[in-house]
Amino acid sequence: MRRTLLTGNGAAAWGARLAEADYVPAFPITPQTEIIEALAGWSERGEMAGRVVTLDSEHSMLTAAAAAAATGVRVFTATSSQGLLYGMEMIYTAPGWRAPFVMVNVSRALASPITLEADHNDILAARDSGFLQIHCATCQEVLDSVLMAYRLAEHPQVRLPAIVNLDGFYLSFTREPVVIPDQEQVRRFLPPFDPGNVAFRADRPASQAALVLGGSLYSYFRYEAHLATLQALTAYEEVAQAFEREMGRRYPAVEAYRAEDAEYIFFLMGAYATKAKDAVNRLRERGMRIGVVRPRLLRPYPARILQELLRGRRAVAVIDQNLSMGMGGILYSELASALYGMKDAPMLVSYIGGLGGRDISTEELFTMAAQTREAADAGVTPEPRLLYTAAELREVRKMQTIAGSKLPGHMEGKNDE
Amino acid sequence: MTATSTQYSPRDYKSDLKPIWCAGCGDFGVLNALYKAMSMCGLKPEDTVVVSGIGCSSRLPGFVETYGYHGVHGRTLPAATGIKAARPELNVIAVGGDGDGYSIGAGHLPHCARRNPDITYLIMNNNTYGLTKGQISPTSMVPLASISPKVDPKRWKTTPYGMTEEAINPIAQAIAWDVSFVARGFSYKPNQLADILAAAISHRGFALVDAFSPCPTFNQDQNDDYYKDHTYDVPEDHDPTDRVKAFELALRTDGYPIGIIYRRDNKPSMLEEQAFLRRRFENNPGTMEKLFAKYQG
Ligand SMILES: Cc1ncc(C[n+]2csc(CCOP(=O)(O)OP(=O)(O)O)c2C)c(N)n1
Ligand code: SF4
Numbered sequence: 001m002r003r004t005l006l007t008g009n010g011a012a013a014w015g016a017r018l019a020e021a022d023y024v025p026a027f028p029i030t031p032q033t034e035i036i037e038a039l040a041g042w043s044e045r046g047e048m049a050g051r052v053v054t055l056d057s058e059h060s061m062l063t064a065a066a067a068a069a070a071t072g073v074r075v076f077t078a079t080s081s082q083g084l085l086y087g088m089e090m091i092y093t094a095p096g097w098r099a100p101f102v103m104v105n106v107s108r109a110l111a112s113p114i115t116l117e118a119d120h121n122d123i124l125a126a127r128d129s130g131f132l133q134i135h136c137a138t139c140q141e142v143l144d145s146v147l148m149a150y151r152l153a154e155h156p157q158v159r160l161p162a163i164v165n166l167d168g169f170y171l172s173f174t175r176e177p178v179v180i181p182d183q184e185q186v187r188r189f190l191p192p193f194d195p196g197n198v199a200f201r202a203d204r205p206a207s208q209a210a211l212v213l214g215g216s217l218y219s220y221f222r223y224e225a226h227l228a229t230l231q232a233l234t235a236y237e238e239v240a241q242a243f244e245r246e247m248g249r250r251y252p253a254v255e256a257y258r259a260e261d262a263e264y265i266f267f268l269m270g271a272y273a274t275k276a277k278d279a280v281n282r283l284r285e286r287g288m289r290i291g292v293v294r295p296r297l298l299r300p301y302p303a304r305i306l307q308e309l310l311r312g313r314r315a316v317a318v319i320d321q322n323l324s325m326g327m328g329g330i331l332y333s334e335l336a337s338a339l340y341g342m343k344d345a346p347m348l349v350s351y352i353g354g355l356g357g358r359d360i361s362t363e364e365l366f367t368m369a370a371q372t373r374e375a376a377d378a379g380v381t382p383e384p385r386l387l388y389t390a391a392e393l394r395e396v397r398k399m400q401t402i403a404g405s406k407l408p409g410h411m412e413g414k415n416d417e
Numbered sequence: 418m419t420a421t422s423t424q425y426s427p428r429d430y431k432s433d434l435k436p437i438w439c440a441g442c443g444d445f446g447v448l449n450a451l452y453k454a455m456s457m458c459g460l461k462p463e464d465t466v467v468v469s470g471i472g473c474s475s476r477l478p479g480f481v482e483t484y485g486y487h488g489v490h491g492r493t494l495p496a497a498t499g500i501k502a503a504r505p506e507l508n509v510i511a512v513g514g515d516g517d518g519y520s521i522g523a524g525h526l527p528h529c530a531r532r533n534p535d536i537t538y539l540i541m542n543n544n545t546y547g548l549t550k551g552q553i554s555p556t557s558m559v560p561l562a563s564i565s566p567k568v569d570p571k572r573w574k575t576t577p578y579g580m581t582e583e584a585i586n587p588i589a590q591a592i593a594w595d596v597s598f599v600a601r602g603f604s605y606k607p608n609q610l611a612d613i614l615a616a617a618i619s620h621r622g623f624a625l626v627d628a629f630s631p632c633p634t635f636n637q638d639q640n641d642d643y644y645k646d647h648t649y650d651v652p653e654d655h656d657p658t659d660r661v662k663a664f665e666l667a668l669r670t671d672g673y674p675i676g677i678i679y680r681r682d683n684k685p686s687m688l689e690e691q692a693f694l695r696r697r698f699e700n701n702p703g704t705m706e707k708l709f710a711k712y713q714g
């Protein structure tokens with residue numbers, strides 16, 4: 001075990017190295033590329049036994065990953081944003097093969113317009129695919145979650161591929177102190193992959209991914225994959241306990257920070273949780289009883305745990321770093337569905353923020369806390385809001401003047417300072 | 418191609434945006450050659466679309482004072498095809514990198530060759546993925562470290578000790594696919610490249626121009642000197658309409674011929690074929706109408 005400074009990308013690469021991945025199909029995309037570059041260097045220098053092979057696109061990369069996993073070897077890959085979307089056909093296909101492998105996604109907002117910076121619409125596009133999803137807030141968590149994801153994905157009751165998500169730039173390029181566990185320690189936690197009945201075996205030739213028509217068989221297999229995903233909730237507990245025993249770090253499916261006595265909660269995913277925790281500490285100094293609840297596991301969805309954690313609170317500010325066009329925040333609607341009809345359910349206040357790498361400032365977290373308290377006092381749920389300052393709007397206006405266009409009418413007057 | 422008698426100078430095609438390429442990037446020379454070729458062809462800016470994918474080179478449409486379309490990685494040709502099919506009167510110039518065109522988007526080339534739309538496709542070939550900071554592309558030539566200790570492990574980051582695969586020969590492939598105009602240029606010879614591009618734009622059908630356009634930031638091996646040493650002009654007696662001869666020229670190993678290597682001027686184009694079909698049906702009442710007439714009588 002040693003402690004060093006690693007970026008989120010460095011931590012992800014170390015996770016794959018320590019998991020002793022046999023095969024890493026790769027294709028570059030910002031802000032993920034350093035992960036595959038680090039692995040390529042180790043692989044070619046013989047510091048890692050696994051093979052890194054560059055492919056011609058993410059579609060090929062994910063197809064190679066899933067097919068290799070189906071032969072019974074341990075596979076790692078990584079992508080981001082447009083790459084994840086380009087591989088989407090395989091993102092939906094691989095879980096049906098029940099071939100477990102781990103992919104890291106470094107969240108980056110989607111085109112168009114084109115950007116390189118983070119939000120969660122990319123990873124949420126994979127939400128309904130059957131991939132398990134673990135979302136990280138620190139670089140240590142990235143390394144640890146890759147290891148946990150393998151054990152979870154390969155769990156005999158689960159057998160599904162998993163995505164570990166980290167925020168582009170905020171985590172991918174930020175150095176934090178990270179403990180790199182010893183290989184022996186990792187081997188005790190994560191034994192070699194036992195592919196069970198998904199491997200290629202000379203004594204049992206089998207063809208995978210058959211065609212089923214008529215709907216009955218199809219429904220059976222899809223529902224079975226759904227049940228396997230749900231089983232990952234129980235399996236996750238087992239994995240988290242084993243991880244804590246071996247490494248001394250505990251990662252619950254849902255992280256709750258200073259939430260025991262909290263009347264108000266910030267609910268969000270990913271790296272901004274660190275900032276929300278800081279805001280909570282400061283708000284508590286001013287006497288507000290507020291905490292943070294952050295789902296790490298998004299698929300399977302930890303609905304029960306969320307119900308337990310949020311029952312009896314006054315109100316929850318749900319901060320969505322994503323936007324479902326024509327609907328609003330995805331976390332918000334998922335949380336609402338988990339809490340609907342529950343006795344003592346809190347009021348949910350919806351915020352959309354941090355799109356395309358836009359900062360969510362501490363002041364904005366204070367404002368959200370104040371508005372959430374006011375909403376609870378008034379007993380009226382406010383309309384969802386986009387975090388956007390008057391100064392930002394002025395900046396947009398300036399650019400629009402340069403471009404010779406006007407602001408569309410429905411954008412006028414929607415500015416929260 | 419829709420041309421005009423109004424004179425446009427190369428400068429007229431320059432947009433207000435300043436290219437954000439690195440100093441010394443080959444794409445500057447390609448861009449200047451394109452301005453000049455557009456001027457030589459008298460393309461009306463308002464009748465012209467420059468379409469690209471993603472990459473350093475794919476930023477080019479912003480620097481040209483025409484319609485522009487900066488799409489997604491690898492989908493340059495489908496976008497160009499869609500625009501051409503919907504608006505046949507427009508001049509469509511597709512541009513992008515060797516990664517965009519020969520790697521993630523490679524599947525489109527043979528099919529575009531089959532359809533043969535009147536599109537010019539300009540590839541800025543720097544033998545690497547520039548925008549993602551220097552990984553191997555299908556045209557990269559990074560020898561294995563065991564053969565050439567010159568390879569700098571810090572530079573080729575996904576293949577630090579060299580490639581295990583061979584580079585493709587896009588010119589030979591294009592001839593094999595019967596792309597109806599195949600040429601090669603070099604950004605450090607912008608006048609020659611402009612002539613080649615003007616011929617490509619004037620060609621009726623799908624034209625591929627692969628222009629060597631070095632990336633001094635991430636590929637110091639295939640730099641301007643390398644290409645000055647490894648290129649020669651297409652021999653004057655070369656007959657580009659002779660496909661076998663063109664193929665032979667493309668397969669030569671003593672360097673890269675610069676110029677027009679292959680052309681087939683009589684190849685039917687997608688839109689012409691469709692217009693032909695339409696005319697047939699115009700003079701022919703539809704089968705459905707005949708059936709209705711028969712049974713509803
Ligand atoms: C689907 C998808 N995968 C990966 C990327 C990342 N990416 C951006 S540009 C690029 C390659 C650029 O190389 P090339 O096309 O040769 O253009 P250059 O930058 O060298 O001009 C890659 C892999 C992307 N934008 N979209
Ligand atoms: S990275 Fe290379 S291809 Fe991109 S702008 Fe710089 S020199 Fe040109």
